[in-house]
Amino acid sequence: MKKRLQQLPLEERPREKLLKKGAKSLLDKELLAVLLGKGTPKQDVLALAEKLIPVIDKKGFLLKTEDLIEFEGIGNAKATLILAALEFTRRRVKPEGFKINTPKDIFPHIKHYADRKQEYFLCASINGANEVMNIRVVSIGLVNTTQVHPREVFADPITDRASAIIVAHNHPSGDLAPSKNDISVTQRLINAGNILGIRFLDHVIFNKKTYLSFKEQNLIEELK
Numbered sequence: 001m002k003k004r005l006q007q008l009p010l011e012e013r014p015r016e017k018l019l020k021k022g023a024k025s026l027l028d029k030e031l032l033a034v035l036l037g038k039g040t041p042k043q044d045v046l047a048l049a050e051k052l053i054p055v056i057d058k059k060g061f062l063l064k065t066e067d068l069i070e071f072e073g074i075g076n077a078k079a080t081l082i083l084a085a086l087e088f089t090r091r092r093v094k095p096e097g098f099k100i101n102t103p104k105d106i107f108p109h110i111k112h113y114a115d116r117k118q119e120y121f122l123c124a125s126i127n128g129a130n131e132v133m134n135i136r137v138v139s140i141g142l143v144n145t146t147q148v149h150p151r152e153v154f155a156d157p158i159t160d161r162a163s164a165i166i167v168a169h170n171h172p173s174g175d176l177a178p179s180k181n182d183i184s185v186t187q188r189l190i191n192a193g194n195i196l197g198i199r200f201l202d203h204v205i206f207n208k209k210t211y212l213s214f215k216e217q218n219l220i221e222e223l224k
Helices: 014-021 028-036 045-062 076-092 111-115 150-160 180-196 219-223
Strands: 120-126 132-140 164-170 199-206 211-213
Touching: 014 028, 028 045, 028 076, 045 076, 045 132, 111 199, 120 150, 132 150, 150 164, 150 180, 164 180, 180 199, 180 219, 199 219
Parallel strands: 164 199
Antiparallel strands: 120 132, 120 164, 199 211
């Protein structure tokens, strides 16, 4: 059973942890809990934050007030605080413009998804200078050929006028070995990219500590 906030030692509570160890030491739900401040009589702020994370992941910068106020404990005040924080981040520390030279360059920008209980399939739009234009969640759940369809993966990169893409997904088990579905999905995306004229650069599988790159393992060349 998960501990409620008040049951945690003082140094493990989000605000105190942030003050002592810095913001980078916090999980996503802990960072959101700091923004929310408090929960409701029925659920503490960490439980509330955990429920909000999948919605924020899916919507990203398209998140709206209506998406948040559906949750008990989220009124206009908290919703506007979250939206303001996202917009402030978008304007100042967005990932746009960082250059990809090797697979390890993208890992710091996706590894916060590693603590998710489900598999998150991500797609990064890359411009002609090998700079990241945007990183989006394509699907949540098991990575298979039904959920990860080329039309869903390439829809936003086409809108972005991207020259290439990098896809990635977390393995909640921690095992980085590609499954048959991972390989099948990659094959379909490589073929779709060839038709669309959008280069498929890599498929990265990652956990909390490290990653496996299809490119580094020479799997991309084998599937072409």
